[in-house]
Amino acid sequence: MDFVRFENVSLAYQPGSPFAIEDVSLSIRENEFISLVGPSGCGKSTVMKLVTGLKPPSKGYVYVDGREVGGPQKCVGMAFQASNLLPWRTTLQNVMLPMEIVEPYRSTLRARRAEYEEQARALLKRVGLAGFENKFPWELSGGMQQRASICRALIHKPRLLMLDEPFGALDAFTREELWCMVRDLWQEEPFTVVLVTHDLREAVFLADTVYVMSKRPGRILVKREIDLPRPRDLEVTYTEPFAAYVHELREHIGHIRES
Numbered sequence: 001m002d003f004v005r006f007e008n009v010s011l012a013y014q015p016g017s018p019f020a021i022e023d024v025s026l027s028i029r030e031n032e033f034i035s036l037v038g039p040s041g042c043g044k045s046t047v048m049k050l051v052t053g054l055k056p057p058s059k060g061y062v063y064v065d066g067r068e069v070g071g072p073q074k075c076v077g078m079a080f081q082a083s084n085l086l087p088w089r090t091t092l093q094n095v096m097l098p099m100e101i102v103e104p105y106r107s108t109l110r111a112r113r114a115e116y117e118e119q120a121r122a123l124l125k126r127v128g129l130a131g132f133e134n135k136f137p138w139e140l141s142g143g144m145q146q147r148a149s150i151c152r153a154l155i156h157k158p159r160l161l162m163l164d165e166p167f168g169a170l171d172a173f174t175r176e177e178l179w180c181m182v183r184d185l186w187q188e189e190p191f192t193v194v195l196v197t198h199d200l201r202e203a204v205f206l207a208d209t210v211y212v213m214s215k216r217p218g219r220i221l222v223k224r225e226i227d228l229p230r231p232r233d234l235e236v237t238y239t240e241p242f243a244a245y246v247h248e249l250r251e252h253i254g255h256i257r258e259s
């Protein structure tokens, strides 16, 4: 069964204003990794807002886990281009934040804090941040801050991870390191991922399926399954099939920008 489903969804931010996205239909399987790409302003972040329940559709239906989305979803974790770590909290305290908000963790936090903190430490270790638990965000590099931010998005074991250009502000080497980190986290304990990115190599390296969106109003123009074997190592990015996928997607986006 589809885990996320859009049926002919349109959204206008104000009544009577033009649609930001129009007639978008898509289905995402449980534990599928999809990526949304498209020109600036095509509505990628709008799709994220609809999935997470931050905005209701003007037309059509959005379903998550078989239920129509009617408000903020608690089975979702989110990370953005800016890490948005709270500067007065340590890395560990930042990662623990969802445990203070999301049920059933919130109501059991007092009794089980030690256990939950252990889970946060284990997650930080998996992403290479062992030893940095008590550092403040300003004591971490940009890449480390993004690692911590993704831990915060995953600590409450969401079934859906929404990533809105999470690697956009990082240098090329750090970005590739973080691709591998997300790949490993997803492969070890799968969850459904929606990744918004401008980087076509990133989309092809990570995703099972890439959706290309048109200029405003955003529509889905292309759905491309990425049939590269897993597990994928960075070496795959130097192969002919990988380059062919990136080239094809770049051509689609080129046509959209010209039109």
Ligand SMILES: Nc1ncnc2c1ncn2[C@@H]1O[C@H](COP(=O)(O)OP(=O)(O)OP(=O)(O)O)[C@@H](O)[C@H]1O
Residues within 6 Å of the ligand: 013, 014, 020, 038, 039, 040, 041, 042, 043, 044, 045, 046, 047, 216
């Ligand atoms: N809160 C808002 N109120 C009114 N219009 C909005 C709002 N948020 C986005 N829009 C408009 O909706 C359209 C889609 O915006 P959205 O942020 O979803 O695009 P995007 O593809 O994520 O852009 P980018 O790649 O530049 O981040 C844009 O034309 C934008 O101006």
